[in-house]
Amino acid sequence: MSISIPKDFEVQPLKAGENPPGRVTCGTCGLSWDDSISTGWTPAPGGRCPFEYYHENEEEVVVEDTADDNALITQDGYLVKALDLLPLIDEDYREELEQLITDGNTAQAEQLLLSLWDHPYPPIQSVFLLGPDDVGDDIMTTGTTYVDFARDDLFKWTPSIGMQSLMNDGVEPKICEWGMWEDQTD
Numbered sequence: 001m002s003i004s005i006p007k008d009f010e011v012q013p014l015k016a017g018e019n020p021p022g023r024v025t026c027g028t029c030g031l032s033w034d035d036s037i038s039t040g041w042t043p044a045p046g047g048r049c050p051f052e053y054y055h056e057n058e059e060e061v062v063v064e065d066t067a068d069d070n071a072l073i074t075q076d077g078y079l080v081k082a083l084d085l086l087p088l089i090d091e092d093y094r095e096e097l098e099q100l101i102t103d104g105n106t107a108q109a110e111q112l113l114l115s116l117w118d119h120p121y122p123p124i125q126s127v128f129l130l131g132p133d134d135v136g137d138d139i140m141t142t143g144t145t146y147v148d149f150a151r152d153d154l155f156k157w158t159p160s161i162g163m164q165s166l167m168n169d170g171v172e173p174k175i176c177e178w179g180m181w182e183d184q185t186d
């Protein structure tokens, strides 16, 4: 992968031979930066890269082959706990949605939530339960139902109006990485 970083970007890649003690290299784009300098992007949280917005054609979904018929489907995106969205929907439906989420009835919870979800919030991509065998990063809890927001906002310099509305209403989606085991047999 070869990427270029605008000259006015807050974090500038280190050149060959520049080796400050805070030098960190991204395994995806291969660029290095000085993580000891504090900017809006650095120090970068574990495993992340301040140049992610400029990563091109990064695969959204990685399938790890395993010996059996299961594959770990890994993804990243903006997540919130589904229950955290209850205050934002029509009061008349809160109890019903809460029950569906609590019962782990993900498909119906998604259907109901999508029917109630509207402007000005960002589009919802899916509702899913992080099962006991699935893998979540340290922000996530297994056995919890999450809402995944459309990826359009990932790594944007400025959050979209929808994302901003959500944050203004007290819900701040977090960038998470997770993997779910899926049966690959047809």
Ligand SMILES: [Zn+2]
Pocket (backbone or CB within 6 Å): 026, 027, 028, 029, 030, 031, 049, 050, 051, 052, 055
């Ligand atoms: Zn990178």
